[in-house]
Amino acid sequence: MEAAAHRTATHCPYCALQCGQWISPSGEVDARAVYVKEDSPSGVGGMCQKGWTSSALLTHPHRLTSPLVRPSRGAGFVETDWGSALSRVATKLAALRAEHGPDSVAVFGAGGLTNEKAYLLGKFARVALGTSQIDYNGRFCMSSAAAAGNRAFGVDRGMPFPVTDLDDAELVVLAGANVAETMPPLMAHLAAARLVVIDPRRTPTADRAIASGGLHLAPRPGTDLALALGMLHAAVVDGHVDPSYVDDRTTGFDDVWRVVSQWWPERAERVCGVAATDMRTVVRWLAGTRRRYVLTARGVEQHAHGVDTVTAWINLSLALGLPGRPGSGFGTITGQGNGQGGREHGQKSDQLPGYRHITDPAARAHVASVWGVPEPSIPGPGRSAVELLDALGRPGGPKALLVFGSNVLVSAPDAQAVAERLDALDLLVVADVLPGETASRADVLLPVAQWAEEEGTMTNLEGRVLRRRRAVAPPPGVRTDLEVISGLAAALGAPGEFPSDPRTVFDELRRASSGGIADYTGVSYARLDAGEALHWPCPAEGHPGTPRLFTDRFAHPDGRARMVPVDHVGPDEDVDADYPLRLTTGRVLVHYQSGAQTRRVTELAATAPEVFVEVHPDTAARHGLADGDLADVTSRRGTTTARVRCVPSLRPDTVFLPFHFGGPGAANNVTNPALDPVSRMPEFKVAAVKLEAAAPAAADRTRTTTSLPAHP
Amino acid sequence: MSRHVVVIGNGMVGARFAEEVRRRDPDGARVSLTVLGAESHPAYNRVLLSTVLAGGLRPGMVALPAADGVEVHLGVAVTGIDRAARVVHADDGSTHHYDELVLATGCRAWLPPVDGLGADGVPASGVSVFRDLDDCERILATAVPGARVAVVGGGLLGVEAARGLTGRGVAVTLVHPRTHLMEGLLDPEAGDVLAGALREIGIDVRCGVGAKAWDPATGLDCDDGSRIAADAVVVATGVRANTVLAADAGLAVDRGIRVDDRLATDDGRVHAIGDCAQHPGAAPGLVQSGWEQAAVLADLLTGTDPAARYRGTRPVTRLKAQGIDLAAVGDVDAGDEQLRISDPYRGRYGVLSLRADRVTGAVLIGLPDAAATITGLYDSGAPAPSDRLALLLGRALPGEAAPVTDPGRLPGTAIVCRCNTVTKNALVAAWRAGATDVDALARRTRATTGCGSCRDAVCGIRDWLGRADPTAVDLWQADAV
Incomplete structure (x- = not known):
């Protein structure tokens, strides 16, 4: 060193x-x-x-270092200069806009973008393009937890307490979270606690729960809501509800109980497959422990009823008096690097910076004044991610799409349908570091800088703003995303300012967020660089930030949390004779998201080189499959070809695919694009599938799924 | 023009039917609803009464959600049905015209012909049946700590009542005329295990003993000549479907009102659901059947799914008694493969029967996670795992072998640090290359640098390597890397 x-x-x-x-x-x-x-x-x-x-x-040979364009669809990419690339994009966008209106151009962002990029991208869409059609991949990640948090607490900050508060926890319930693989160093903060892990699979996190003297509960995929209802019923009947907390700090208990009263644990057991006695045990532990937390993650959130499922876990936490009490709490574990900040500053179809709602007149007026544009020029809410992708190239839908930091061809549900929509576009522009599956279909590919080459801020899972700093110079020919957005705005002759300097953008973000829910006014590069730990809201320069929310009140006008009645409905798509198995999807330790980065790292690819499907040995044998065979996992939408991995601890009615791989090995070839009515989250976590030996021609297919285009 | 549907009965199934209709037809465009309930209470959850008895819930907490846009008449008993005129007459003098009629009249507790217990279905002083909320409140009035109560009837409800009262500090004697408890669902051995569990918590269980006479002054005389000193009697000797209205209206009635897969009686405009109905695929007394019937009938009467049919409900019975986990599933005599385990001294018993790899029936006591899994297999009809014994034992199965902690015996390919995929082989190679303390091993292999939970294991490997003589390490090398 x-x-x-x-x-x-x-x-x-x-x-x-x-x-x-x-x-x-x-x-x-x-x-x-x-x-x-x-x-x-x-x-x-x-x-x-x-x-x-x-x-x-940083030095990967596949790194994009020059803008690439395709003269026509089907033709190969050719290198070009930045001026020509941006001018080609701007000319086409202007023409589409003139002919079809501003909503003919769409923007797709990412939860991995810095706060500055998320902010400027949202502004670029609304001001430079005038389009309502912007959303981002956080819709696939945090939208259900966010909607449930807003509904219950009046604010959505994943963890409303510092991560280090967990160090002293005696009991932590992880609902649909596989932290030991998805966020391994967080396990260090759970080392002292007894863990309860709720997951259809016996994950490494579940192993830790058992080793800690806790429990692993393995519900059928798609039934977490029934489990939470049964547990709240047990809490009431066994006398574990905290009545003074419920009276003083919440509303809605009676309405919730009217639904929950019908979910006695034995009935919930029949739906979710978790023993009623285990429900009672966990509730007794939660109630009998002073320092206890309930944390949810994608396992309970990525459902067509994800918001209600999170709500059920919040209701349980409120009934037991966890949120806002020192040493206790409810939280959700944000996934993407800037999943928290990325959902606060305006790249979401219904939001403006500061976690403001785009239909709120006061919010619009404030943001318009910061942007220096007339309020009516800011468009209204646009389509959510899946709906946006589904509208591409259709009559009335967008004809051009600009993608920043996302690999939708791998990360969105029903990948085949997404591919068709991308191909129906007049123009697909992708700004990325390395050429992923989505980039390979672009008309214009813009090479951008990555984390160690740029300045900015990220907001972590506890709502704390962190500084990303430039350690090395980007390769020649590469620009930052901010420079790209700024350059495009200039080429379009956009009104307003589109600075490319991160600090300048952040200072504007601070003004735009001022008075909003996620208020960053007092967060400055100077304070962060001086070593301060600042959690939003931080509404003024001298304000210390807010590491712990809800200690005195919740963010609703009356200060009380809302308990909202929710009922179990079940997965959008049930198993039947043709598709008798439940598929659930998830992650492995060495890969991140669509794998566009991690599949390129030799050491990581060596550990998990190709997609696999976890199957119970009995289920495998019944299908004539053995460990190491290639199998087709097929739903009503498509097929994923994957290598069989027999896992005796898996439920026999369930198979599992990691979603980090593309092509024939993409789990999202089979997932269900059914959406949550509130959050518009797709149902990644459960689909009805069948299992078959792969066709012989598929024998050499999976290897190709691991490789990404070296140069598209 | 919406169809007018009259529902007779505002119990769990009648009220659920109204809720299901409104879920499909929220503004009443297709169906207008009138519900006539004989009880004066708004609809409540009868299944929770044993929980009320046990003290888990106050009586006010068992109300069911009320559907909006439903005309509900409480305390109104129907006196007759005129099928020709399509009119229902009630005891308050009102009449209600219907396009479709739904009978959800439920069942009533049966009072056996025992001296002093009561007459014409009306319990005598000190006697309660255990059917509705009023019964429950009457029992609770006598269930003070130290009181003595005799429970007559060792079926599901009698056992739940006995368990609940015991939890309130009541001295309970449970008399049951048959040879063993819950004989309709349990084999004799299971019944004995259950009786043992109840005795363990202080209930005086007497099987093969029938009630002969009750006198509030002296107690309950039994047919074996014994006398139980009791302050009150709770009778739980079974139920009878309420079919009088249907029979008087000339509908086909057997032990219940006969219905087909559309829940229609022999009059196509009259339907019956829940405990009052008799469908060949529905086991009596389970709310699950009634709720599924309510959903099917709502599909049909709202036109949501004209093809909806009720094909029966797989019978699963779960006892709700604190500290006793009992599940009875399907029919244990229907299989051609049967396993049985019995551990009566610890209150555990399991019998599992299968046919062609599918669960046909099971009785499971004290095996809660097996009960959850086996019920799921029975419901879904999915093939059972090939390791039947593991299935039957669930978590009671002795755990997997303890993880190998002796570094010398750990396989070389075992992953020691999961966060960084570091194997024992990698640590040994690093040690041999000179990384002989934990920090150096961490620097070279990244072990311990994720969540840190493997630090002890890495220390163990370092110590083992330090102790091992060079020959031993060389020997190990033979099967390594």
């Missing part, structure tokens, strides 16, 4: 834990402590294998 003085302090490029990194001028990575307790300011930094190997991305 080179002299410490030359190292740059930044954060890992991947998940929302944003582990601290030191990066040397030559790109060497080391761990740096970030999650240190207020009262004992020492701590150790950790990183999982993804973070430790991230430097391989």
